[in-house]
Every structure is written in C-alpha cells, then in structure tokens.
Amino acid sequence: MKISPFNSSLETGIRSLALLEAVYPSSLDLNRLVEYDYLTVHSGDAGGPKSLHAPLPLRTGEILVRRHIIESGLSLMISRNLAEQTPTAEGIRYSATDKTGVFLCSLSTPYMTKLKERANWVIKHFNKLSDEKLSEITRQLYNKWTTQFQPIKKTVGSAQ
Numbered sequence: 001m002k003i004s005p006f007n008s009s010l011e012t013g014i015r016s017l018a019l020l021e022a023v024y025p026s027s028l029d030l031n032r033l034v035e036y037d038y039l040t041v042h043s044g045d046a047g048g049p050k051s052l053h054a055p056l057p058l059r060t061g062e063i064l065v066r067r068h069i070i071e072s073g074l075s076l077m078i079s080r081n082l083a084e085q086t087p088t089a090e091g092i093r094y095s096a097t098d099k100t101g102v103f104l105c106s107l108s109t110p111y112m113t114k115l116k117e118r119a120n121w122v123i124k125h126f127n128k129l130s131d132e133k134l135s136e137i138t139r140q141l142y143n144k145w146t147t148q149f150q151p152i153k154k155t156v157g158s159a160q
Contacts, residue, residue, distance in 0.1 A: 012066070013073030014107070015040060017082055018119035020096040021104055023127060027086065027095035031131070033074070034067050035138050039126060040118045045141055048121050052114055 019036050020028065028036070044051035074094055077083040082100050086093050104116065126134055 007069055009069060009072035009076050012037065012069045013077040015115060016070060016073055017077055017096065017100050017104060018115050019122065020083055020094060021100050022119040022123040024096040027093035029091055029093055030067065030071065033094060034070055035134055036122050036126065037066060037070055038138065039122045040115070043118045043121060048125065049118060052118060
C-alpha cells in the first residue's frame with residue numbers, strides 16, 4: 001500500500017497546528033479549522049498571499065473530504081501532546097499546547113515558512129468574523145471556483 005504525504009493525517013495535522021498556534025491562546029472548533037485549512041492552502045483565491053497548493057479545477061471537492069482528514073490529523077497531533085481537545089457547552093474546541101510552537105519551530109523548510117505565514121494571514125483576516133459570515137465568504141469562493149470550470153453551453157444557432 002502506497003502512502004502519500006500530501007493531504008495525509010500528518011500534513012493536515014501540521015497545518016492545523018500552524019492555525020492553532022496562530023490563534024493561540026484562543027481555540028477553534030472543527031468547522032473553523034476545516035474552513036481555515038482550505039483558506040490557508042488556497043490563500044491566493046481569497047485575496048491573500050500566493051496559494052500553497054496549485055489551483056486545481058476540482059479543488060472545490062476538497063472541502064468534502066477535508067473534514068475527515070483534518071480530524072485524523074488532529075487525533076495524531078493530540079496523541080503527541082501537540083494539540084488539545086476540550087469539550088465546551090458549544091462543542092469540542094481545539095487548541096495549541098506549550099509544545100506546539102517548539103515543534104513548529106523545529107520544522108524549517110520553505111513550505112513550513114509559507115504555511116506559517118498563510119496561517120497567520122488567515123487568522124488575521126478571518127478570525128473576527130462570525131461563523132455565518134465566514135461560511136458566506138467560503139461559499140462565494142466555492143461558487144466562483146465551480147463556475148470557472150463549467151463547460152460553456154452552446155445555444156442553437158451560435159457560432160462554433
């Protein structure tokens with residue numbers, strides 16, 4: 001069985017850690033982490049710095065599978081005491097630990113530098129928004145992305 005490091009539990013867990021470190025000492029719920037992860041990876045589409053990943057035409061489908069992979073990544077990071085899960089009256093929240101920053105600083109690749117920059121950008125630009133406003137923004141981006149790759153419909157009598 002071949003294991004890909006791309007969008008694996010390890011990669012999404014590290015991206016979640018970057019977001020949790022950027023928002024520390026606050027915490028995030030899973031829905032925010034999923035939307036923030038998407039905005040971190042595709043920051044250029046949201047008016048931010050150049051995206052970390054290539055602008056694939058079917059990236060809107062990523063959001064459908066992203067939640068499960070992020071949950072797996074968070075479980076991996078929690079098992080290593082790099083993140084914590086806290087039940088609250090509003091639901092489960094995730095936060096960085098005192099080990100998160102040290103761990104992230106030990107990863108010094110160009111990708112990690114860009115990831116931390118994008119995570120900080122996402123928190124700075126989207127964290128004060130209500131859940132409804134954030135969902136509205138990401139929904140607009142999804143709609144834009146899906147219509148960009150729809151085939152052009154030809155009408156009867158149109159030039160070919």
